[in-house]
Amino acid sequence: MDNNIFWLNKLVPKHVLLDDSEIEKRLKPLQIEKKQLPKILLKDPALKALDQEAKPGDVVEIHRFDDHAGTNLAYRLVVEE
Amino acid sequence: MREMIPKKIARIDFALMGPKEIRKLSATKVITADTYDDDGFPIPMGLMDLHMGVIEPGLRCKTSGRKMDEDPGHFGHIDLAMPVIHAGYSKTMKDVLNATHPSSGRIMLTQDRIEHYNVQIQRLIDSEAGTTVTIGGIVRRAIREAVKSKTCPHCGEEKIKVTLDKPTTFREEGRKLTPKEIRSRMEKIPDSDLLCLGFNPKITRPENMILTVLSVPPVPMRPSITLESGERSEDDLTHKLVDVLRINQRLRENRDAGAPQLIVEDLWELLQYHITTYFDNQTAGIPTARHRSGRPLKTIVQRLKGKEGRFRSNLSGKRVNFSARTVITPDPYLSINQVGVPELAARELTVPVRINIHNLAFMRNLIKENFDPSDPEQYIPGINYMIRPDGRRVKLTDENWEFNHERLEPGFIVERHLMDGDIVLFNRQPSLHRMSMMAHEVRIMKGKTFRINLCVCPPYNADFDGDEMNLHVVQSEEARAEARILMRVQEHIRSPRFGGAVIGAIHDHITGMFLLTHGEASYDIDQTVRILSRVEYKKDLPKPEYPKAKGGPRWSGRQIFSVLLPDDMNLKYDASVAVSLALTPEENAELDLTVEIVNGQMIRGPVDGHSISAFKGKILEEISRLNGSNAARDFIDKVTRLAVGALMETGCTTGIDDADVPKEALLQISDAQDVAVKEVDKLVNAYNKGKLQPRPGRSVEETLEVEVMGVLGRVRDKSGEIAGTHLGMDNFAVIMARSGARGSMLNLSQMAGSIGQQAVRGERISRGYEQRTLSHFNKGDLGADAKGFVRSSYKKGLTPTEYFFHSMGGREGLVDTAVRTSRSGYMQRRLVNALEDLRVKYDGTVRNTANTVVQFKYGEDSIDPTKSKFGDAIDIDRLIEDAKGGK
Numbered sequence: 001m002d003n004n005i006f007w008l009n010k011l012v013p014k015h016v017l018l019d020d021s022e023i024e025k026r027l028k029p030l031q032i033e034k035k036q037l038p039k040i041l042l043k044d045p046a047l048k049a050l051d052q053e054a055k056p057g058d059v060v061e062i063h064r065f066d067d068h069a070g071t072n073l074a075y076r077l078v079v080e081e
Numbered sequence: 082m083r084e085m086i087p088k089k090i091a092r093i094d095f096a097l098m099g100p101k102e103i104r105k106l107s108a109t110k111v112i113t114a115d116t117y118d119d120d121g122f123p124i125p126m127g128l129m130d131l132h133m134g135v136i137e138p139g140l141r142c143k144t145s146g147r148k149m150d151e152d153p154g155h156f157g158h159i160d161l162a163m164p165v166i167h168a169g170y171s172k173t174m175k176d177v178l179n180a181t182h183p184s185s186g187r188i189m190l191t192q193d194r195i196e197h198y199n200v201q202i203q204r205l206i207d208s209e210a211g212t213t214v215t216i217g218g219i220v221r222r223a224i225r226e227a228v229k230s231k232t233c234p235h236c237g238e239e240k241i242k243v244t245l246d247k248p249t250t251f252r253e254e255g256r257k258l259t260p261k262e263i264r265s266r267m268e269k270i271p272d273s274d275l276l277c278l279g280f281n282p283k284i285t286r287p288e289n290m291i292l293t294v295l296s297v298p299p300v301p302m303r304p305s306i307t308l309e310s311g312e313r314s315e316d317d318l319t320h321k322l323v324d325v326l327r328i329n330q331r332l333r334e335n336r337d338a339g340a341p342q343l344i345v346e347d348l349w350e351l352l353q354y355h356i357t358t359y360f361d362n363q364t365a366g367i368p369t370a371r372h373r374s375g376r377p378l379k380t381i382v383q384r385l386k387g388k389e390g391r392f393r394s395n396l397s398g399k400r401v402n403f404s405a406r407t408v409i410t411p412d413p414y415l416s417i418n419q420v421g422v423p424e425l426a427a428r429e430l431t432v433p434v435r436i437n438i439h440n441l442a443f444m445r446n447l448i449k450e451n452f453d454p455s456d457p458e459q460y461i462p463g464i465n466y467m468i469r470p471d472g473r474r475v476k477l478t479d480e481n482w483e484f485n486h487e488r489l490e491p492g493f494i495v496e497r498h499l500m501d502g503d504i505v506l507f508n509r510q511p512s513l514h515r516m517s518m519m520a521h522e523v524r525i526m527k528g529k530t531f532r533i534n535l536c537v538c539p540p541y542n543a544d545f546d547g548d549e550m551n552l553h554v555v556q557s558e559e560a561r562a563e564a565r566i567l568m569r570v571q572e573h574i575r576s577p578r579f580g581g582a583v584i585g586a587i588h589d590h591i592t593g594m595f596l597l598t599h600g601e602a603s604y605d606i607d608q609t610v611r612i613l614s615r616v617e618y619k620k621d622l623p624k625p626e627y628p629k630a631k632g633g634p635r636w637s638g639r640q641i642f643s644v645l646l647p648d649d650m651n652l653k654y655d656a657s658v659a660v661s662l663a664l665t666p667e668e669n670a671e672l673d674l675t676v677e678i679v680n681g682q683m684i685r686g687p688v689d690g691h692s693i694s695a696f697k698g699k700i701l702e703e704i705s706r707l708n709g710s711n712a713a714r715d716f717i718d719k720v721t722r723l724a725v726g727a728l729m730e731t732g733c734t735t736g737i738d739d740a741d742v743p744k745e746a747l748l749q750i751s752d753a754q755d756v757a758v759k760e761v762d763k764l765v766n767a768y769n770k771g772k773l774q775p776r777p778g779r780s781v782e783e784t785l786e787v788e789v790m791g792v793l794g795r796v797r798d799k800s801g802e803i804a805g806t807h808l809g810m811d812n813f814a815v816i817m818a819r820s821g822a823r824g825s826m827l828n829l830s831q832m833a834g835s836i837g838q839q840a841v842r843g844e845r846i847s848r849g850y851e852q853r854t855l856s857h858f859n860k861g862d863l864g865a866d867a868k869g870f871v872r873s874s875y876k877k878g879l880t881p882t883e884y885f886f887h888s889m890g891g892r893e894g895l896v897d898t899a900v901r902t903s904r905s906g907y908m909q910r911r912l913v914n915a916l917e918d919l920r921v922k923y924d925g926t927v928r929n930t931a932n933t934v935v936q937f938k939y940g941e942d943s944i945d946p947t948k949s950k951f952g953d954a955i956d957i958d959r960l961i962e963d964a965k966g967g968k
C-alpha cells in the first residue's frame with residue numbers, strides 16, 4: 001500500500017502544495033492552463049492542514065487512494081470563492 | 082438567410098413594452114378592419130398590410146423588400162381610443178395599487194424600509210450577475226409589508242383598499258376604477274419607489290400594464306389560408322384583431338361625437354373584452370370568444386400553452402423524417418443484429434444514394450423492376466425521387482420512368498427504398514441507457530410488424546404484449562459508418578455499467594439448451610443432422626459418442642453444443658441446476674452438475690443459465706470478452722437456433738399439473754402448518770401473559786413479531802421443501818426454474834405448497850379495523866391467520882380473508898414500483914443533464930465543453946468497463962491458470 005495515503009485520516013487524501021516549477025512540470029503534459037484545473041476553496045479544511053499556507057492561485061496535488069484503482073494524482077487550483 | 086453576423090447576447094431583460102417601444106417596433110399603423118380589396122390585394126393600413134410581411138408568392142414586403150419565405154415579417158400597431166387593462170397583469174396591478182398611495186403616488190413604506198429592500202434587491206442582482214436573477218421573494222415581502230400599513234407614511238393620509246373582480250374590474254369602495262384612472266395613478270409612482278415593487282425603472286414602468294397601444298403581430302404569424310372554394314379563411318388572431326379594430330373605431334366615434342356616458346362605457350367594456358380574449362381566450366370569469374361555427378378561438382395563450390402548445394409540442398418535441406413506428410413481434414431466425422421491416426414501411430423510408438459507375442446499372446435495374454416487375458411477388462426496392470446534379474428533384478412516375486431511367490448517370494442522387502442490409506437505428510422508449518437505441522441491419526419481411534431476435538429484448542426492456550418501437554433511417558455516409566461501428570447491437574453485448582454481457586440467451590433458449598445437453602441426452606443421426614442444420618454447420622459430423630447404440634450411432638447433446646465453442650476454450654464451473662440444489666462440490670460431481678469444457682469440447686454438465694444467459698453465462702462471458710463482438714454475436718445467434726432445434730426434438734410444455742403434488746405431501750404440509758400455527762399461538766399466549774422475554778434491544782411486541790415471522794417463515798420454507806421433493810427434473814416447470822430460464826422454485830412451491838406470510842412494510846398485516854385486520858377475527862387476535870398468514874397454495878385457491886391479505890401485499894408492490902420509476906427517472910435525468918457533455922479526450926483525461934479537467938484519468942484507472950471483466954482490467958485467475966500451463 002502507498003504510505004502516502006495516511007495523512008490526517010484514511011478518508012482524507014494527502015494534499016501537497018506545488019511550487020511554480022512543479023506546477024509547470026505537471027500541467028505541461030496535460031496541455032492545460034491553471035484555470036482549467038478543478039478548483040478547491042481556500043477555506044477547505046484540507047488546505048488548513050498543509051505545512052505552508054495556501055493562497056489563491058496555488059495548485060495542490062492530491063494523492064488519492066482507492067482499493068480498485070490504486071493511487072491516483074489529482075490537481076486542484078486554490079480559489080477564494 | 083443572408084448576411085448573418087454572429088453576435089453575442091450579453092443579457093436578456095424580460096419587461097413590459099410601453100407605447101413608445103411598441104410604436105418604434107411597428108412597421109405600420111393599422112386603422113381599418115378590412116383585410117383585402119376586391120382584387121385580393123392587401124389594403125394599406127389594414128390587418129394584412131404589406132409592411133407587416135407577405136404571405137403570397139410574388140409580392141414583396143414593403144418594409145424589408147424580402148419575398149414570401151425569406152421574411153419573418155414585422156410588427157404593426159393599433160392606437161387604442163381608450164386605455165385597456167392587460168388581463169395577464171391584473172394581479173400585479175392590484176398589488177401595486179394597494180401598496181401605493183393614490184394621492185402621493187408613494188409606496189407605503191417608510192424611507193428606511195424602502196432603502197432596506199433596495200439594498201437587499203441590489204445585492205441579489207449583483208451577486209448573481211451572469212445568471213438568472215429572481216427577486217420575486219423580496220419583492221413579495223416588500224409589497225406585503227406596504228399593503229398592510231393602513232396609512233401612508235409619506236403624507237399620513239388613510240388608504241382605501243382596491244379590490245379586483247377578475248379578470249379586469251378594479252373597485253375602490255364599490256366604485257369602479259377606469260383603466261384611465263389606474264394608469265394615471267401608476268404614472269405618479271416615482272422611479273425611486275419602483276424597485277421595491279419589482280420594476281426596474283430603467284427598463285419599464287407599471288403604467289405599461291395598461292395598454293394604450295396594441296402591438297399587431299406580423300402577417301406570417303397569422304397567415305390566411307385559401308380554401309378549395311376559393312374563399313379566404315383568416316387566422317383566429319386576425320379575426321380577433323378585426324373585432325378589436327371595429328370596436329375601437331366605434332368607441333372613438335362615439336366618444337368624439339359626445340355620445341352618452343353609458344354608451345361609451347359599454348363600448349369601452351367591449352373593447353376590454355376583445356383585448357382580454359385576444360391574449361387569452363380561457364380567462365376565468367368571462368365567456369370565451371367563438372368562431373361563427375361555434376368553435377372557440379385559439380388566441381395567443383392557447384397557441385403556447387399545454388401539450389399541444391408551441392413549447393411542449395414544437396420546441397421540446399420535435400418530429401423527425403425517415404422514421405417509422407409499429408408493433409414488435411419476435412423472430413428467432415433473425416440475427417440479433419437484424420430487424421425485420423415490413424414492406425409497407427420499407428417503401429416509405431428512403432436512403433439517398435449517389436450514383437457512380439459502379440451502381441448505375443443496379444439502380445437502373447431497380448427503377449425498371451419497380452415499374453415493370455419481372456416477379457411481382459418479390460420485394461425489390463424502388464426509387465421515389467431522383468435528384469439531378471443541378472439540385473432539381475424529379476419524381477418517378479409510370480409516365481416518365483422510362484425516359485428518366487435512361488437519363489440516370491453518375492452524379493445523380495436517387496432516393497432508394499430500404500433494402501436488406503441497410504443500417505437503421507432502432508429505439509424503444511423510455512430511452513434510459515445507450516442500449517435503448519441500437520443500430521440494426523434491415524431485413525425486409527412480409528407482415529406489418531417489426532421483427533427482432535428475442536435476445537435483444539432485455540436491453541430495450543421490450544416484450545410482445547403490444548409494445549411498439551421506432552425505427553430511424555440514417556441519411557449520410559458518415560452516420561451510416563458511425564451507426565455500424567459504434568451502435569450495432571453486437572457492440573453492445575457487453576454492458577458499460579458492470580463489464581458483463583447484457584445480451585444473451587433467455588427463456589426458451591435456456592430451456593432448449595438444457596434439454597439438449599442434460600444428463601445422457603443423445604440423438605440419432607436424423608435428429609443430429611436436423612438440429613445442426615439450423616446453425617448452418619458445414620463440417621463433417623463429429624465422431625458419435627455412442628457408436629454402438631441400438632438403432633444406429635447416437636450423438637450426445639454436449640457434442641452437438643460443442644460445435645459452437647471455440648477450439649481453445651477451457652472452463653470448469655457449476656451449472657445453474659447445481660447451485661439451486663445447494664449441494665456440496667462432491668455431490669455436484671456425482672450428479673454431473675459441474676460443467677467442464679476442455680479444448681472446446683464439452684465433457685460434462687448441462688448447458689443452462691450459468692453458461693449462456695446474460696449476466697451469468699460463463700461461456701458467453703468468455704466468448705464476448707476474448708473473441709470479440711463478431712464471435713459473440715455469432716454465438717448468440719446460433720444458440721438461439723440450436724435451442725429452437727433442440728426444443729423441436731424434445732418438446733417442452735408446462736401446465737397446472739406441473740404443480741401437482743401427492744395427497745400425502747399436502748397432508749404433510751398442512752400438518753407442518755398446524756404445528757407452526759400452534760407454536761405461534763403459544764408465543765402469543767406467552768406474550769398476553771407477559772411472560773415473553775424481550776430480545777436484546779427490542780421491545781416485547783417487536784420480539785413477538787420477530788419470533789412469529791421466524792416460525793411462519795420456516796414453515797413456508799418447509800412446505801416448499803416438502804413440495805420440492807415431489808417436483809423433480811421430469812417436470813418442465815422445475816426444469817425452467819432450475820436451469821435459470823424463468824421462474825423460481827419459490828414460485829413453484831407457492832403454487833403447489835403454500836403461499837406463506839403476507840407483509841405490508843415488512844411487517845405482518847396489522848392495519849384495517851380497530852385492533853384487528855378484518856371483522857372476521859376477534860379484537861386483539863395476534864395469531865397467524867388473523868395477521869395475514871396464507872396457508873393455501875395458488876393452485877388450491879385462497880380463502881376470502883387470505884385473498885384480502887394477499888391483495889394488500891400485492892398492492893404495496895404495485896405502489897412501490899410506480900413510485901420508484903417516477904423518482905428514479907427524475908434522478909437519472911438530473912444526472913444525465915449534469916454529465917452529458919463530458920468526454921474522454923485522447924490524453925485520457927475527462928473534460929467538459931469548457932475544456933476544464935473533470936477527471937485526470939478516466940474512472941481514475943483508465944479502464945473501459947465494457948472491456949473489463951466485471952470491472953477488473955485483467956482476469957488474474959485466468960492469467961494464473963494460463964501461466965500454470967492450463968490444458
Ligand SMILES: [Mg+2]
Binds near residue numbers: 543544545547
Ligand atoms: Mg409490454
Ligand SMILES: [Zn+2]
Binds near residue numbers: 143146147154
Ligand atoms: Zn419584411
